[in-house]
Amino acid sequence: MVFTCLGKNRIKLFHSLHLKKFRDEHAMFIAEGNKLAAEILRSDFTIRALIATDKWYSKVTGTEDSHKWQTFELFGNAEEIIVESHDIIKRISLLSAPQEVLLVVSIPSYKYKTEDMKSELALAFDDIRDPGNMGTILRICDWFGIQNIFCSPESVDIYNPKSVQASMGSITRTKVHYIGLEQFLKEVNDAGDIPVYGTLLKGNNIYNENLSPNGLVLFGNESSGISSVLMPFISKKIYVPDFSMHNNKPESLNISAAAAIVCSEFRRKAND
Amino acid sequence: MVFTCLGKNRIKLFHSLHLKKFRDEHAMFIAEGNKLAAEILRSDFTIRALIATDKWYSKVTGTEDSHKWQTFELFGNAEEIIVESHDIIKRISLLSAPQEVLLVVSIPSYKYKTEDMKSELALAFDDIRDPGNMGTILRICDWFGIQNIFCSPESVDIYNPKSVQASMGSITRTKVHYIGLEQFLKEVNDAGDIPVYGTLLKGNNIYNENLSPNGLVLFGNESSGISSVLMPFISKKIYVPDFSMHNNKPESLNISAAAAIVCSEFRRKAND
Numbered sequence: 001m002v003f004t005c006l007g008k009n010r011i012k013l014f015h016s017l018h019l020k021k022f023r024d025e026h027a028m029f030i031a032e033g034n035k036l037a038a039e040i041l042r043s044d045f046t047i048r049a050l051i052a053t054d055k056w057y058s059k060v061t062g063t064e065d066s067h068k069w070q071t072f073e074l075f076g077n078a079e080e081i082i083v084e085s086h087d088i089i090k091r092i093s094l095l096s097a098p099q100e101v102l103l104v105v106s107i108p109s110y111k112y113k114t115e116d117m118k119s120e121l122a123l124a125f126d127d128i129r130d131p132g133n134m135g136t137i138l139r140i141c142d143w144f145g146i147q148n149i150f151c152s153p154e155s156v157d158i159y160n161p162k163s164v165q166a167s168m169g170s171i172t173r174t175k176v177h178y179i180g181l182e183q184f185l186k187e188v189n190d191a192g193d194i195p196v197y198g199t200l201l202k203g204n205n206i207y208n209e210n211l212s213p214n215g216l217v218l219f220g221n222e223s224s225g226i227s228s229v230l231m232p233f234i235s236k237k238i239y240v241p242d243f244s245m246h247n248n249k250p251e252s253l254n255i256s257a258a259a260a261i262v263c264s265e266f267r268r269k270a271n272d
Numbered sequence: 273m274v275f276t277c278l279g280k281n282r283i284k285l286f287h288s289l290h291l292k293k294f295r296d297e298h299a300m301f302i303a304e305g306n307k308l309a310a311e312i313l314r315s316d317f318t319i320r321a322l323i324a325t326d327k328w329y330s331k332v333t334g335t336e337d338s339h340k341w342q343t344f345e346l347f348g349n350a351e352e353i354i355v356e357s358h359d360i361i362k363r364i365s366l367l368s369a370p371q372e373v374l375l376v377v378s379i380p381s382y383k384y385k386t387e388d389m390k391s392e393l394a395l396a397f398d399d400i401r402d403p404g405n406m407g408t409i410l411r412i413c414d415w416f417g418i419q420n421i422f423c424s425p426e427s428v429d430i431y432n433p434k435s436v437q438a439s440m441g442s443i444t445r446t447k448v449h450y451i452g453l454e455q456f457l458k459e460v461n462d463a464g465d466i467p468v469y470g471t472l473l474k475g476n477n478i479y480n481e482n483l484s485p486n487g488l489v490l491f492g493n494e495s496s497g498i499s500s501v502l503m504p505f506i507s508k509k510i511y512v513p514d515f516s517m518h519n520n521k522p523e524s525l526n527i528s529a530a531a532a533i534v535c536s537e538f539r540r541k542a543n544d
Contacts, residue, residue: 145515
């Protein structure tokens with residue numbers, strides 16, 4: 001743990017992390033606010049820098065003596081501790097209402113074995129685009145004990161500031177893998193014994209289906225659904241029936257609402 | 273149907289509708305984009321003005337002769353049809369990427385009889401704050417055939433541009449009533465035979481509960497939950513169990529994810 005200040009260049013660098021291009025280049029992302037900082041401080045993530053106002057440190061550590069809080073074990077996994085004015089934090093912040101604390105975090109790299117899906121449930125998203133949906137989906141997965149999420153490379157980046165914020169702390173407890181889904185699904189099929197469910201607007205009513213406690217559930221893009229090239233890899237098509245009373249029916253459920261219902265049904269049935 | 277232009281004052285007036293104060297004053301809201309416009313044009317909403325580019329009208333009507341499309345029955349329920357440049361539309365628009373069409377719509381007023389909950393399911397929200405959640409919840413209600421939604425007066429305004437857009441067309445098929453929930457719940461209790469479910473972080477596991485096909489389901493604020501003054505009116509406390517594998521568990525489900533799962537469970541059981 002080093003205790004340092006920020007120069008102009010680093011302020012610029014950290015602010016640039018709101019763009020994927022620079023996140024990829026530096027393999028870092030920004031997490032803002034008290035709650036999220038607390039979750040990440042407790043996690044295995046590598047924290048490159050903890051940047052906060054004097055006021056924040058005093059409040060968190062309960063001491064106004066800055067020499068004391070430098071040694072707090074609470075900040076033990078932060079490589080660098082930086083005290084700055086709220087004005088400087090605002091210049092880095094990606095939020096409309098900047099908080100008193102933000103973290104610069106290394107983007108983790110995750111490994112995954114296809115075989116694992118013989119015993120666990122995982123989700124895959126074909127080209128999901130909305131960062132808020134992506135973050136909400138991590139919270140849902142976290143709630144339902146789903147650890148691995150596979151996204152096509154065109155999908156929204158989970159380290160997008162909006163996704164990070166919407167995930168709350170769930171970004172520390174779930175693993176998002178960006179991977180070409182056609183090749184990946186081929187491997188899943190080849191492994192055998194791994195059911196691949198596709199969520200569509202028709203197929204089998206999810207309420208009446210036997211759902212396995214393991215396997216992969218595939219969701220499509222917000223407007224165009226699942227790409228036709230991925231359809232042959234699906235072993236079971238499922239849908240959430242609508243109960244609309246109108247002739248003019250809603251087109252679809254929001255993708256995070258659909259994911260919530262689908263995860264709930266899988267878990268309910270596995271524990272029935 | 274009148275065919276007119278916009279002056280400076282009306283551009284300013286329409287743009288001001290992104291603020292609740294002015295929506296309340298003028299009893300109007302803005303709906304933007306092709307899909308939403310199509311849904312509202314098909315609905316019973318009173319459309320005060322349809323504002324679009326020449327390009328949009330030509331595309332929708334399939335004719336470039338503007339005298340022809342003035343008479344199109346598609347626009348029959350719009351009081352005023354206005355052709356403007358995209359620049360003018362941008363000045364009214366509340367979106368970061370303004371579309372080619374927007375509608376100025378009267379805020380509808382809805383009536384409701386407490387007695388109706390003896391035969392139908394309705395939702396209530398105590399101080400819901402996020403406009404995106406609110407819009408998503410209307411889509412969920414629409415999908416599950418829930419028509420009436422009661423919100424405390426402090427809740428986010430459903431005619432907030434973000435809510436309107438997130439609701440997709442569901443804003444035309446659901447009715448949001450702003451009402452003091454303490455008085456309202458008292459009336460519901462007094463009517464008898466109307467179960468009031470409260471969604472909490474503990475209580476009865478929703479998967480194991482008998483859920484009635486009618487009644488009211490109450491949801492709390494995104495961070496503080498259901499106010500203590502409303503607790504005595506709840507006849508059954510329910511929760512969605514978590515399946516998290518971590519010691520450091522997620523605090524809660526996002527409110528729209530919770531609403532999706534709860535609505536799904538009520539409908540599944542009513543049709544079992």
